[in-house]
Amino acid sequence: MNLTRAIGTIGGLTMISRIFGFAREMLMSRIMGASGAADAFLVAFRLPNTFRRLFGEGAFSAGFVPLFSQRLHGQGGIEDARKFSEEVLAVFLPTLFLFTLVFEIAMPAFVWAIASGYADEPAKFALTVSLTRITFPYLLLISLVSLFSGVLNSLTKFAAAAFAPALLNVAMLGALILVPAGGVKTAYALAIGVTVGGVFQLALLWNGARRAGISLRLRRPRITPGVRQFFVVVIPATLGAGVYQISQLIDTFFATRLPEGSMSFLNYSDRLNQLPLSVIGTALGTAILPQISRFIARGEPDEAAKVQGQAVELSMLLCLPAALALAVVAGPLCAALFQGGKFTAHDAMVTGNVLAIIVAGLPAYVLVKVITPGFYAREDTKTPVKTAAIVLIANIVLNFALIPLFGIYGLAFAIAACSWLNCLMLYAILRARGHFRIEGWLWGRIARQIAAGLVMAAVLWALRMAFADWFAGSVGKRMISVMALVGIGGIVYFGAAWLFGGMDKEAIRLLTRRRRKKEA
Known part of the structure; x- marks a missing residue:
């Protein structure tokens, strides 16, 4: 498989999704503004997304893709890989149902723990709880999407998985167009749009896997040797991702205790920061994990290191100008995209300042996407857990130290600094083990x-x-x-x-x- 072509496919389709996403954000900022209803929806949207990244994407892919690839390229071939997928699905699906049900019942307590800053405003708190109950099933849907994405990525068929997020953005755009009143009504429409978008994504990926020759049947849940092996790999990865996602929830906790609109400023700035991260970092990480896993399985570590070196070179070529450009033009960019309607010039200015700080960590975010496959391909998901735990502690300390002095700007600085800490630790460990090092020419x-x-x-x-x-x-x-x-x-x-x-x-x-x- 050609790395550049794979990255081009993933990055190009991800870019299409991001264009729809920016259209959604531009419309949402003008309709909702930096209001209490906007903050409530953004918390409700962030919570299932946080667990999606915990269960459905990073951790799941880290455990599933290498094991699926081993079976696909082993003696059993595609039939063995299909059987493994069905065994995982049989256990994964009821677990997701139970998890979603528990959180739907306990949602008020959960929202209070994460957004206790809203507890002093009963109407805003109740709205956040209601909206989160509507958006939370998205977690179940998108986690299943991740399973089918893992199947297709292992088959080096990246298009459907890369395009799927666009369907979520289309569904939310439809909600904004159909209910443009703003305030609580539009917030409810957006929440419904989130879950509808998850249904669209699942339908696309299920059909993509079926067309690729992987039609999964529902089996009776059993802890087979394959499932046991999957859990051995995925549980540490989940813990590692969990530490990072707890850090995200901590950022949410602090943001909800800042003045009204802070969640909106953080959301819009992060959307711009996520554009190069998704187009470059996610595309690279997705493309190289199956390749590195294949070379490690063949006993060719030098080839695996060569793939990572190429990915580092390409990621920095594309990421460095994006980070520098976003930092220099953050203010005008936020004004051009978001200012208008209920989103004022002051709102755009604060969002731009937050963006200029956050993008300082963008190269580190992208490098982490390139470095971590070096661990996951060797079925080592414990090391990222340890580094993530250190990063979590550092994030909490920085938030407590900086937010009282600088408000939301202190929060943004802590996010950027911790991304570099995580990146440097992971690289140092990989280099010390002799698995990968950045050569002098690089x-x-x-x-x-x-x-x-x-x-x-x-x-x-x-x-x-x-x-x-x-x-x-x-x-x-x-x-x-x-x-x-x-x-x-x-x-x-x-x-x-x-x-x-x-x-x-x-x-x-x-x-x-x-x-x-x-x-x-």
Whole structure:
């Protein structure tokens, strides 16, 4: 499988999803503003998403994909892999039902524990509980989506899983269009849209697996050797992801105790931060895990390390300019995308400031996506647990130290700092074990990429100052200005990276020649 092609497929379809997501966020900011109802919905949306990342994505993929790949490429082939999938599904499905039922019953206590800052406002607290009860079944649906995504990714069929999130954004966009009144009514419509979007996603992935030749039957739940092996791998991964997700819930806890609108500022800034993370980091992590697992299973660790090295090079080539550009143009970008209707210029300014701080950790977020497959492919999910526990403690300490002084900006700084702490610890451990190290040539390549990024940042800053009136003008002027900055920034960065040697010129020439031959 060609790594660049796989990343292009995943990243391109993820980008489509993110475009729908930004359309949703732009419409939502104008209809809902930074209001109490918006904050309540964002908490209700964050809670199932947190558990989705805990059970349904990172931990599940870490345990499922390597084991599925072993069976798929072993003597049993696709039949053995299908049997393993059915055994996991038989245990996974009733567990999810029970988990969802317990939380639906205990939702008031759960929301109080996470968003106790709303307890002083009975109406806002009750709204948050009601909305969370509507959105929480999304956890069950999206966890099943992750199982089918793992099957398709192991078969190197990435398209359906990469496109699926777009269906959630479409469902939520539909809710905003159908119920544009704002306030509580729109919040309820959005909550329903979340669950409907989960149904759409599950239907797409189930059909994709069926067309790929994997039709899963429901079996009686049994702890088979395969399921036992799956749990041995996935439980530590869940604990590791759990520590990280607890950190996310702690951020929510602190944000709900800040002034009204803080959840909205954090949400919109994080959406922009998540764009390059999803398009670059998630695409790379998804693409390289099956490859590294396959090389490790064959006893070819050098090839596995080579794949990770290529992924690091490509991730930094794409991520560094994104982080620097977002930091420089955070204010104008947030104003262009979100300002309008009930979302004021002050709201956009605060959101931009939060974004400028959070993106300092973006390269680390992306690198973690590239580094952790080196552990998961070796069925080592315990090490990320230990590093995540240290990061959790650091996050709590930083939040208590910084938030009283800097408010939501302190929260943003803690998020960025902890991402770097996690990244550096994971790399140091992987390097110490001899599994992967960044070679001298790669350090040099990254240094040249940073130099190209700084040239781009200087140009963007000069343009921002020269055309300040446009960035403070009408919606049309703001959008045109931001699009111009994006285009100019891309041209400057990739031109400088080419001149400085920040990219593999020979690989690009080879790719260009292959395309010409294919066209001929």
